[in-house]
Amino acid sequence: MIAIVDSGIANLRSVQKGFERVDADAKVVDDPRTLRDAAGIVLPGVGAFADGISKLQDGGFVEPLLRAIEAGKPVLGICLGLHFLFSESEEFGHHAGLNIIKGRVVRFTDASLSENRHDGFRLKIPHMGWNRIRIDRPAPIFKGIPDGAFFYFVHSYYVQPEDDSVIAATTEHGLRFTSALWRDNLFACQFHPEKSQALGLQLLKNFASLT
Structure with a gap:
């Protein structure tokens, strides 16, 4: 069983339905003890960083999640779940993350989005909609997915890892940012595979196969 952590701030049912469509057994869990016996763990999230971290802490998920990653269990972070993995976030103040990946979560700014553009077109914040990924490292979750x-x-907001070797894919939105990472059994993506049609389902299928 793949455990989808109930962070309280995500469309958990859509993630579960995505796994169901690729014939993977996935359940939304609100008891951290279930992570011990799960074959894999998904950490989703949308909304504010501080609220999400608080819900993980209050729900007792932090220590079981850290133990699962250390034990080599496959873990997939999605959107805010990617952000949780980092040392700190500047979203609405300064907030400590799980510090699994050294680095920061920072905000797109008007200046950062326009500094590499010469056509006068103003990119929007939030970055919303379809965009390409450039696969920098062929992570197992990208099997069958083209560059x-x-x-x-x-x-x-987007992540800035201190160690570039964890970057699996990047995307351009005024600047090039990390859109997926991979370190050993730990995977995470900024985009929403459960909302990304066939290739998103392929990614979920690939993750399920690792469990």
Whole structure:
């Protein structure tokens, strides 16, 4: 069984339905003890970083999640779930993350989005809609997914890992940012595979196969 952590701030049912469509057994769980016996763990999330971290802590998920990652269990972070993995976030103040990946979560700014553009076109914040990924490292979750594939994004903040070796894919939105990472058994993506049609389902299928 793949455990989808109930962070209280995500469309958990859509993630579960995505796994169901690729014939994977996935359940939304609100008891952290279930992570011990799960074959894999999905950490989804939308909304504010501080609220999400608080819900994980209050729900007792942090320590079981850290133990699962250390034990080599496959873990997939989605959107805000990617952000949780980092050391800190600047979203609405300064907030500590899980510090599994060294680095920061920062906001797109008007200046950062326009600095590489010469056509006068103003990009929007949040970055919302379909965009391409450039696969920098062939992570197992990208099996059968071509470089340049489109996925669905909704976010105003992006991650800046200290160690570039964890970056699996990047995407252009005024600047090039990390859109997926991979380190050993840990995977995470900024985009929403459950909203990304066939290729998103392929990614979920690939993750399920690792469990």
